[in-house]
Amino acid sequence: MLLAKVIGTVVSSxxxxxxxxxxxxxxxxxxxxxxxxxxxxxxxxxxGAGPHEVVLFATGSSARQTEVTTNRPxxxxxxxxxxxxxxxxxxxxxx
Amino acid sequence: MLLAKVIGTVVSSxxxxxxxxxxxxxxxxxxxxxxxxxxxxxxxxxxGAGPHEVVLFATGSSARQTEVTTNRPxxxxxxxxxxxxxxxxxxxxxx
Amino acid sequence: MLLAKVIGTVVSSxxxxxxxxxxxxxxxxxxxxxxxxxxxxxxxxxxGAGPHEVVLFATGSSARQTEVTTNRPxxxxxxxxxxxxxxxxxxxxxx
Amino acid sequence: MLLAKVIGTVVSSxxxxxxxxxxxxxxxxxxxxxxxxxxxxxxxxxxGAGPHEVVLFATGSSARQTEVTTNRPxxxxxxxxxxxxxxxxxxxxxx
Amino acid sequence: MLLAKVIGTVVSSxxxxxxxxxxxxxxxxxxxxxxxxxxxxxxxxxxGAGPHEVVLFATGSSARQTEVTTNRPxxxxxxxxxxxxxxxxxxxxxx
Numbered sequence: 001m002l003l004a005k006v007i008g009t010v011v012s013s014x015x016x017x018x019x020x021x022x023x024x025x026x027x028x029x030x031x032x033x034x035x036x037x038x039x040x041x042x043x044x045x046x047x048g049a050g051p052h053e054v055v056l057f058a059t060g061s062s063a064r065q066t067e068v069t070t071n072r073p074x075x076x077x078x079x080x081x082x083x084x085x086x087x088x089x090x091x092x093x094x095x
Numbered sequence: 096m097l098l099a100k101v102i103g104t105v106v107s108s109x110x111x112x113x114x115x116x117x118x119x120x121x122x123x124x125x126x127x128x129x130x131x132x133x134x135x136x137x138x139x140x141x142x143g144a145g146p147h148e149v150v151l152f153a154t155g156s157s158a159r160q161t162e163v164t165t166n167r168p169x170x171x172x173x174x175x176x177x178x179x180x181x182x183x184x185x186x187x188x189x190x
Numbered sequence: 191m192l193l194a195k196v197i198g199t200v201v202s203s204x205x206x207x208x209x210x211x212x213x214x215x216x217x218x219x220x221x222x223x224x225x226x227x228x229x230x231x232x233x234x235x236x237x238g239a240g241p242h243e244v245v246l247f248a249t250g251s252s253a254r255q256t257e258v259t260t261n262r263p264x265x266x267x268x269x270x271x272x273x274x275x276x277x278x279x280x281x282x283x284x285x
Numbered sequence: 286m287l288l289a290k291v292i293g294t295v296v297s298s299x300x301x302x303x304x305x306x307x308x309x310x311x312x313x314x315x316x317x318x319x320x321x322x323x324x325x326x327x328x329x330x331x332x333g334a335g336p337h338e339v340v341l342f343a344t345g346s347s348a349r350q351t352e353v354t355t356n357r358p359x360x361x362x363x364x365x366x367x368x369x370x371x372x373x374x375x376x377x378x379x380x
Numbered sequence: 381m382l383l384a385k386v387i388g389t390v391v392s393s394x395x396x397x398x399x400x401x402x403x404x405x406x407x408x409x410x411x412x413x414x415x416x417x418x419x420x421x422x423x424x425x426x427x428g429a430g431p432h433e434v435v436l437f438a439t440g441s442s443a444r445q446t447e448v449t450t451n452r453p454x455x456x457x458x459x460x461x462x463x464x465x466x467x468x469x470x471x472x473x474x475x
Contacts, residue, residue, distance in 0.1 A: 015175035080300035
């Protein structure tokens with residue numbers, strides 16, 4: 001999984017039918033210091049994440065192992081909201 | 096999934112038989128601002144996407160979770176056409 | 191899938207038994223202009239591709255969805271020979 | 286698998302239900318010399334790894350092939366603690 | 381698959397039980413000229429590879445399609461030892 005921040009939302013009305021009703025969020029991976037890094041990914045939200053929230057997302061076939069994404073053409077899912085993380089005992093983020 | 100723009104088409108008459116009849120589009124990923132970035136990918140079109148359209152594509156085994164791609168040697172599929180997206184409340188794209 | 195050019199061949203006599211008889215080709219991905227780019231990949235040939243031919247290859251579990259690669263430890267397969275592609279209406283390659 | 290060092294921990298109380306009870310560790314890949322390199326990954330701990338320990342982690346669907354991660358939306362798992370490694374006969378790390 | 385050279389070995393006594401008895405080798409990908417390139421990967425050896433040998437390794441779920449790796453948390457496997465390869469008719473490596 002990768003640490004990421006929810007930076008936006010994506011709207012799509014014409015899509016594979018099985019994707020209907022899923023919330024699509026734009027996330028950007030974070031480095032260990034919490035800095036946004038790399039390219040944005042569109043992930044299905046499985047946990048009720050909101051804007052600016054720090055989350056974990058899983059990719060690949062593992063992204064289909066949630067209740068809302070089973071058997072769907074979904075390769076990225078937000079499966080946790082992050083409360084906090086620390087590196088070497090030092091808190092780097094707290095919700 | 097990644098935001099991408101349909102930039103072209105690919106024609107192949109000699110291919111694995113199960114790929115017959117599938118439309119192959121050339122897409123380029125977009126960054127959060129809508130700028131084309133990175134290498135082009137050939138994706139099967141599952142939603143009737145047209146040239147220059149902004150789409151989402153899924154990769155890996157998830158690319159086989161659409162009606163047209165099941166059990167096919169397809170590792171990238173366009174599974175949604177994007178209406179709009181926003182970052183931090185600011186619209187970045189509207190169809 | 192990625193556009194690629196067949197640049198060479200690989201010979202291996204000692205291998206996982208299920209790989210016996212499969213043709214191993216060295217391919218290099220192409221960008222939208224047809225320029226070779228990035229690192230070479232060894233792909234199983236499922237469509238009778240020849241040297242210098244432009245092909246599509248699929249990776250991951252999708253590389254096992256051809257008749258010759260099912261259940262084999264194969265993560266890249268050439269599943270189409272490219273006749274042509276165009277970008278923005280302009281032909282970039284024709285066989 | 287990649288060599289990696291456990292650099293921290295991640296806490297999440299709101300997550301996909303099947304992830305409950307799993308320990309989430311922050312790891313950074315190591316190069317052959319043992320230097321931390323690249324972006325951090327959040328991996329489920331399947332072997333009781335501690336802070337600063339050198340481990341192996343597996344990604345993708347293989348990350349679900351441990352007792353604790355089966356059928357979970359987990360795409361990275363620590364599945365071994367490293368005792369030592371050597372390159373060209375020269376020890377590079379010993380626990 | 382990627383061309384790679386076996387550059388070392390990894391020892392782990394505490395690991396997911398299903399990994400017991402598997403040989404873990406450190407490999408580095410090779411470019412088309414045979415030069416080591418990119419980050420090292422730890423792969424399970426399915427074919428009896430030795431130090432300095434040139435091999436092919438497969439990643440992802442395909443790494444579980446060998447007799448020794450089935451259902452194991454293994455995302456990289458050495459599934460062939462390379463005898464030779466050529467690019468454009470010119471031999472680049474011969475064992």
